[in-house]
Amino acid sequence: MLTVHLTALDLSRTVLRPLPSVMQELTAAGKRLMTNVEADGIAGWKARTRGSLRPVMRPFLDLCRVPRWEPDFLTPVNSGTDLEAELDTVLATPVATLRAELVPRLAAGQLPARVSLLASGDPRALRALHAAATAFHAVAVAPYWVEMSAAVQADRASRASTMIDVGVEQTLRTLSPFLRWEASSLSYACAGGVDIDLEPGGRGVILVPSYLKDQPSFMVLEDEPVVIGFPIQRSRQELTSRQPLADLLGRTRAAVLAAVGNGVSTTDVARTVGVSVGSASQHTSVLRAAGLITTHRAGLAVVHALTPLGRSLLHRGLG
Numbered sequence: 001m002l003t004v005h006l007t008a009l010d011l012s013r014t015v016l017r018p019l020p021s022v023m024q025e026l027t028a029a030g031k032r033l034m035t036n037v038e039a040d041g042i043a044g045w046k047a048r049t050r051g052s053l054r055p056v057m058r059p060f061l062d063l064c065r066v067p068r069w070e071p072d073f074l075t076p077v078n079s080g081t082d083l084e085a086e087l088d089t090v091l092a093t094p095v096a097t098l099r100a101e102l103v104p105r106l107a108a109g110q111l112p113a114r115v116s117l118l119a120s121g122d123p124r125a126l127r128a129l130h131a132a133a134t135a136f137h138a139v140a141v142a143p144y145w146v147e148m149s150a151a152v153q154a155d156r157a158s159r160a161s162t163m164i165d166v167g168v169e170q171t172l173r174t175l176s177p178f179l180r181w182e183a184s185s186l187s188y189a190c191a192g193g194v195d196i197d198l199e200p201g202g203r204g205v206i207l208v209p210s211y212l213k214d215q216p217s218f219m220v221l222e223d224e225p226v227v228i229g230f231p232i233q234r235s236r237q238e239l240t241s242r243q244p245l246a247d248l249l250g251r252t253r254a255a256v257l258a259a260v261g262n263g264v265s266t267t268d269v270a271r272t273v274g275v276s277v278g279s280a281s282q283h284t285s286v287l288r289a290a291g292l293i294t295t296h297r298a299g300l301a302v303v304h305a306l307t308p309l310g311r312s313l314l315h316r317g318l319g
Helices: 008-012 022-034 043-051 055-064 083-091 095-107 113-119 123-140 142-165 168-173 243-249 251-260 266-273 277-289 308-316
Strands: 002-005 014-016 179-182 185-188 196-198 205-210 217-219 226-231 293-298 301-306
Touching (some): 008 168, 014 142, 022 043, 022 055, 022 083, 022 123, 022 205, 055 123, 083 123, 095 113, 123 142, 142 168, 142 205, 142 251, 251 266, 251 277, 251 301, 251 308, 266 301, 301 308
Parallel strands (some): 002 196, 014 205
Antiparallel strands (some): 002 185, 293 301
């Protein structure tokens, strides 16, 4: 049992990430394929992605083979949405950290022997990992990123309302069916039957929602908040790239509609879609005029949300 013991100060410093982590989603995608995790609602995604796998992706997928374990260095604490920036961080991992995380798994026979080059910090292995992650991202995550981000933002909006209306403890209590909140402690039945106690010591908690993750994950680094990745409550609708909707609205405007979700700012839309704030503002103006989104001001931010018509159009995908 892994148990996170939270003080009142930790609870006051608990935050909910607004967007998914690109490396977390990439790693979760690899684990979905390599460990035969159930793929409810994403069976089509799994079949399409598996059919697109190539040998160049092997160095990354090798690290996704162990059930209910992933190397911490693949998912940096403050991982964002920029793949290249996150891969730079991953490849800068100290050799001592690579050894500490990979050598025990190699010794146990859980990872293929070729991973030993990466464990030693071999530059060729690091370059191969970069190429593998980039190639895998192009088929497993990039085509679906906007839809995944929109679903994460919708889930976050719901949990944020709970946090505001009822409190952070209720948010933690309902975070995941795999987690139990009791007496200021969050517990998870981890693999191996060992007991692990984590104490943030006032550093707080960062909650990172994930579309593809199937189980919660925990990361603890010295002087950093505890990072808890958790799977969102996805709809059972199949994950798609929204191509029919893109054909009607144009790829960028369809992406903006998907990014709006249940309430995000123009800046969040721009960050999710990968356009300038000015461009995002222009697209949201068109969508608002068409009756697909609404807009209101919240302090200094302009916040957009889907109308029933916009939600229906998005969910139908026009096809």
